[in-house]
Amino acid sequence: MSSSIREVNVMAANLGLRGKSVLALLVACLLALIPASLIGWKAVDEVRRHFATAYAEQYTLLQMQRITAPVSRELALSRRFANSVVTREWLRQPEDPERRERFFAEAEGFRQQFGSNAYFIIDHATHDYYFADQRDAEPSPRYRLDAGESQDAWYFAAMASTSTYNIDVSHDRKLDRSMLWVNVKVRDNGELLGLAGGALDLENYLSRVIRTGAPGLTSMIVDPRGILQAHPDQSRLALGSNSHPFEADSQQHIQSLVDNAQQREALRQAMQAVVRRPGDIRGLEVEIDGEHRLLSVGYVPELQWLLVTTLDMQAAPLFEGRWFWPLLGALLLTLAILTGAFAYAAHRLILSPLKRLTLSAQAITHGDYSLPLPAERHDEIGELSQAFSHMARQVEDHTRNLASQVRERTHELETAHTAMAVAHKQLGDSIQYASIIQRAILPDAQLRQHLGADHAILWKPRDTVGGDFYVFRATPSGYLIGVIDCAGHGVPGALMTMLARAIIDNAIAHEGADDPAAILNEIDHQSRQLLPEAQLPSSIATNMDIGLAWVEPNAGRLTYAGAKLDLYASDGHHVDCIKGSKRALGHRRPIRYSNRHVPIHPGWSYxxxxxxxxxxxxxxxxxGFGNRRFERLLTTLAAEALDDQIKAFGSALDDYRGDHPQRDDITLLIFCVTSAGDEPPSSPLSPSQT
Structure with a gap:
């Protein structure tokens, strides 16, 4: 998908303005066609649904008329036949030859008028069943009904009902006939004499009414209970339903055809509604055998039947497709005409003037300002041409003056660059000289003379000069060693180190080298006098972080005092930390610093x-690098030579720093004591405070 988008973008980039405008029109048309197609499809679907509903309702009404007509005719003839005086007289005395002959002569006339050329009559007194059709018109009983036989129960149920007639679809096994029977009671002065009527051949009736052959349509006849009386599939017919109870979910019930329970309830309500209001047609959408169908229900009150029609909208010819392709062709032709007209108009009105502007711009790039510009139009292209012409004149004027201006500015820049180079060299020489002076105050020679290989130093100012330095003072009884971190970097920090060195030397001379805490207190006192806080701007910091250790090798003791600097000791297995004070020298809230005495561990590094x-x-x-990472390095490196340790510390710091710049001046001082007096204990340091 992304590669296709890239190909479209490359193709669009390679097109000219004409191609891009035509492409934009096509894209706009396509984007407009998408919602238009969706809306059109929705509209066509709604129209199609409306036509389908109307088609199903009209078809249902037509089928109701086709059902009503033959059955109503058969019912009317059956009533005349049952209410005939001749029929009633014969049923009163069926053994009377004269009445018998007169009845069968009249019955033959009725038989020829019935739809299936058949009639039946039952003598209620004897339960004899007479049946005659065009094949067999013998005026004799075919069989006698028995109340004990289930197949004859329909008759006794019909005679027990209050209805004057009923219509039944059943198969008479004794006659081997499947018929639609019109059963009319024969009464004489309120007395039941029998049952008579005509019959319609079920196969012919279904072929004419139910099996219409209309594509997508299926018609069914049900009684008000929903029991199927006529269906294209005869296996679903409820033959003899007037005398047999049926369950709602049986195969002979219409609701068994509907898949969804909610839709079955809707069908039941629709059937009740049309029974209450004959003449109405109710429609609903259902799922039959997993397929969507539009179902219409109507009621035939004369027959007490309901006609149910199902419509498959996919199979029914609601629309003809012959109009689709001409409409699509007309749409494409219209789109092609619009695209061509748009391309011609874009070329005539936009691209041609822009081409002239392009030629003028190309001439100007070669220094030719004589080519006339198309400025006669009074639209946006004309305004652009006028603006371009004005710009060309301005460019021509500026071009004429540009050479002299460039020469003047070039000379000025060269002069400034020369002066800047001289100043930069002077500044660099000054800083380099300051670095030499600052290195001169560091006690490297004294450390090599007194400690030799028992010390190592990592000293890395952030700039050429910095605010960190270290001190060393040896006496016959021991030596003083320490690290000082002055506030500030670069030249300001270096100047602070000069002042701090003078103060420290004065403090050592005043207090002696063997009392680190007294030296710190004296440094703090002198620095506050020399740099009073009230006379300095708030942006200038004068505080110092100092760690001083007085080492007495012969006594096996070390005295430490620190201002925000701690003294670490390790033998490669243990790490001890002698804490200094948490406040720096020069803090706005002064404190008294104190010493911490610890025994010296031979072989340990400090x-x-x-x-x-x-x-x-x-x-x-x-x-930040952090104390924990630093202490892990101590345990790893403490057993190695001090020079190797310094190299390893430097490499570890550089690896950790990576591409990050150096943030502050860095000083790391390592020393060890090899000539101690008594053997010190091997337990961790347990400093005492004085």
Missing amino acids: YLCSDGFLDQAGGEHGF
């Missing part, structure tokens, strides 16, 4: 680092 190492951003999310 670490002092500025927060530039621990706060360096890196990793996937840009978080």
